[in-house]
Each structure stands twice: as structure tokens, then as C-alpha cells.
Amino acid sequence: MPETGDTAPDFTLPQDGGEDVTLSAERPAPVVIYFYPKDDTSGCTKEAIAFTGLMPDFAAAGIKVMGISKDTVAKHAKFRAKHELGVQLLSDEDGAVCEAYGVWVEKSMYGKKYMGIERATFLVGGDGKIAQVWRKVKVPGHAEAVLEAAKAL
Template sequence: MADTLQAGDAAPDFKLPRDGEGFLTLADFKGKKLVLYFYPKDDTSGCTAEAIAFNGLTGDFAAAGTAIVGASPDPVKKHDKFRQKYELSFPLLADESKQMLEAYGVWVEKSMYGRKYMGVERTTFLIGADGRVARTWRKVKVPGHAEEVLAAARQL
């Protein structure tokens, strides 16, 4: 079941539209490590801080042989604006159908001020060059997170 995706499991495949144009698939990263992080919404404070943190470390991730991809249910046009505004150097995937979010178990029931709704649980997956989940961070707190993921990528 998707919500029990564990280290060692095969990462669910995907093919989604990305910012700019075109599509990305899991196979595009075959033989490379991948940080796949899921976030709720473009241009909100936490999501912006997380994107900027990962962006600031793209050179370090590249040196560790690791690509970075962000994914949210926002449409491609919104991703384009977000990526341009903050000069992000990694792709953003648009999962408007929420199929990938569900496959990775990050589309969950949330609650705010007593109101229940469906949304993205901020989650990061480190996927090994073999296409298997190496590590998972759920309910991510943004400060220090990108650095922690980088340390794990260097050890993988």
C-alpha cells in the first residue's frame, strides 16, 4: 500500500508534465540518485523556504550524483512562475490528477482549525540509483531539512 512505502521498496513510476515544457519520468533518473520532494503549494512561505534551501544546495547534490525534483498538485503555469520568481534550477512536476501523490502516499487527510480536507503531506524521498526508496522523511519541518537530505545522499 502506498502509505507504507518503505526503504527498499521500488519507487512508484511516474510520467508528469514539468515546468517549462515536456514530461519527466522516473526512468529519466535511472542510474542516478534522486531527491523527490512533495510540497503543498507554490509560493507559500514553507514551500518557498524549502525550494530555496534545496536550490542553494543543487551544486552539492550534483557533486553527490543526486538530482532534485519537486512535485505538487499545482498546474504547470503556476510552477513556471514559481520557478522563475525564485530562479530554481531543478524541475517541478505538476500532479493535478494526484495519481503520483497517491502512489507515494502523500495525498492525505489533513486538519486545520477543526476542518478536515485532503492535501499534500510535506514528504521527501531519497531514491537510489537502483530505483528503490533509500530513505523517507514524512511531515517535514523545513529548517535544516535540505542539509539532512544532502548528508543522506552523500552516504548512499
């Protein structure tokens, strides 16, 4: 489970639209990587819309924003179109990146235990090191907090 100061685990994942995205290829730009459970659910939609609304501010600061879930690129494309999202959505269908970042965890709902993605965000500096980590994210105000931390890099 990577923490602040660790080198961010590198990855190459497909995004809707067909191209692959490689984290290390984004250097020296800082990157926000946010993990979310599922496309088109209430909290995940609110989070994606919040990041999308701040995309001009992230772009002005030279910061890339990537959302990652285990949904397929086809689901990502529908999600993006339905909500006019501006963030890159990457597909981690086999869960390898979720595992590398320690966000594939046991969850519990109504007493039933299951495995799922913990909502978490990683701010990766231009040097490839993790500058800040947010775990068990609550959506309201989160994108704004990430933007402020990213601008401070």
C-alpha cells in the same frame, strides 16, 4: 504507501518548460523527490529555496532533485521565476503520483478537515529502490539532511 527498501513507484510528469520527466529514465542517478503542498506559500518557498541553494552540491554528487505538487506547470513556471529556483518542479495535477506515494492525506486546520499533500521526501537510489523516507517534514535543516543522506549512498 512506499517505505524504505521498496521499489519507488515509477511516474512520468510534466515540468515547467514543457518536457515530461520519467523517474525510471533517471537511473542510475539517485533522485530526491520532495512533495510539497502549494507553490509560493511560506513553507514551500523556503523548502524550494533551500534545495536550490544546495543544487551545486547535489549535482556534484550526481543526484537529481525533483519537487512535486498538484500545481499546474504554469504556476510552477511563475514560482520558479519569482524565486529563481533551480530544482525541477513537476506537476501532478490529477494527484495519481501523490496517491502512489501515500502523501495525499487528510489534514486539519482550525478544526476543519480537508485533503492535501503531506510534506514528504523520498530518496531513491540508482537501483530504483527507496533508500530513505522523510514524512511530515519540517523545513529548517531538511534539505541539508537529505543531501547528507544522499551523499552516503
